[in-house]
Amino acid sequence: MKSVAINGYGTIGKRVADAVAAQDDMKIIGVSKTRPNYEARTAVEEKGYDLYIGIPEKEQLFKDAGIEIAGTVENMIQEADVVVDCTPGSIGPQNLEMYKKAGIKAIYQGGEDHELTGLSFNAISNYDDSYGADYTRVVSCNTTGLTRTLYTIDKIADIKKARAVMVRRGSDPSEVKKGPINSIVPNPPTVPSHHGPDVKTVMNRIDVTTMALLVPTTLMHQHNIMVEINNNVETEDIVEALEKRSRVLVIDASEGLGSTAELMEYAKELGRNRNDLYEIPVWRESINVVENELFYMQAVHQESDVIPENIDAIRAILEIESDKEKSIAKTNKSMGIL
Numbered sequence: 001m002k003s004v005a006i007n008g009y010g011t012i013g014k015r016v017a018d019a020v021a022a023q024d025d026m027k028i029i030g031v032s033k034t035r036p037n038y039e040a041r042t043a044v045e046e047k048g049y050d051l052y053i054g055i056p057e058k059e060q061l062f063k064d065a066g067i068e069i070a071g072t073v074e075n076m077i078q079e080a081d082v083v084v085d086c087t088p089g090s091i092g093p094q095n096l097e098m099y100k101k102a103g104i105k106a107i108y109q110g111g112e113d114h115e116l117t118g119l120s121f122n123a124i125s126n127y128d129d130s131y132g133a134d135y136t137r138v139v140s141c142n143t144t145g146l147t148r149t150l151y152t153i154d155k156i157a158d159i160k161k162a163r164a165v166m167v168r169r170g171s172d173p174s175e176v177k178k179g180p181i182n183s184i185v186p187n188p189p190t191v192p193s194h195h196g197p198d199v200k201t202v203m204n205r206i207d208v209t210t211m212a213l214l215v216p217t218t219l220m221h222q223h224n225i226m227v228e229i230n231n232n233v234e235t236e237d238i239v240e241a242l243e244k245r246s247r248v249l250v251i252d253a254s255e256g257l258g259s260t261a262e263l264m265e266y267a268k269e270l271g272r273n274r275n276d277l278y279e280i281p282v283w284r285e286s287i288n289v290v291e292n293e294l295f296y297m298q299a300v301h302q303e304s305d306v307i308p309e310n311i312d313a314i315r316a317i318l319e320i321e322s323d324k325e326k327s328i329a330k331t332n333k334s335m336g337i338l
Ligand SMILES: NC(=O)C1=CN([C@@H]2O[C@H](COP(=O)(O)OP(=O)(O)OC[C@H]3O[C@@H](n4cnc5c(N)ncnc54)[C@H](O)[C@@H]3O)[C@@H](O)[C@H]2O)C=CC1
Pocket: 007, 008, 009, 010, 011, 012, 013, 032, 033, 034, 035, 054, 055, 086, 087, 088, 089, 090, 091, 109, 110, 111, 112, 139, 140, 141, 172, 302, 303, 306
């Protein structure tokens, strides 16, 4: 069975670790932390993962905290077939040197630039491109959300161009030092934001331009999308296509799901690990075709939508499964994805 190392055990890394542990065709070698905090302790004591340290000089801090470590990140990657790098954006380039030296394949996250790997990944739009590759990058949470719905719509409507206004959460729920707490911040203040160009790294044929702002919420991102289409399709056709696509949920505001807060409550109702909502919810009421234009609104649970994509990226890069639909179905089943 192929083995996976997780470098960086924060918001994304701990979720990828649990998702890998839920698969029957891959196993975890270990996870890494730089600080002996509660996540490090739970990784070892509750989850039973072997813990490796990202900064060897900090070994004594882990010893003082009574947290057992199995070695350094360099030791960890010697044992694995692939490393999923979940360190904060921009640490990637220095890690790539280490991965190259160890001769290990690597999967990065959306905080890194596409240029780092020259290859980016979304399961439904370009799984095959990363098949057998040495390095790839799972695109960011927002880019993943845009790609899932635009890819689906393009298949039936032939998109001429897409424009989106992205309302981004100010920080993740545990990030007490980030904001804003009382402001709306154009972010970036320049247009386009990185999301449009980023979609093109996994779905080259679509013309997508985006602008983004930050708001004082931690729960989810929200997208407002306008699409010019070439084909003559009706609103119902779009609804049907989105309903059929896995990892996308057409939800009804009228059923009490009219906000990101209620969507997060819905994830709790579903009994999800960490209350995660891996699917992209699209509000049924917002889907509207007017002549050659389609409008819709969706949300993105930033902490979790990329997790199943990482599992599929592991299957692609390690050549565990050549059929993207089979990989997607297997991942979905193991994680209870609708
Ligand atoms: N949080 C989010 O909403 C999303 C984040 N991403 C991307 O995922 C990546 C990781 O982000 P998060 O999980 O949010 O970050 P995080 O800050 O929650 O976790 C990063 C982890 O890496 C560890 N770390 C820091 N420096 C390290 C080093 N030099 N070597 C090894 N480990 C180190 C930290 O201790 C921490 O455990 C970034 O590229 C980010 O842009 C992608 C989608 C959504």
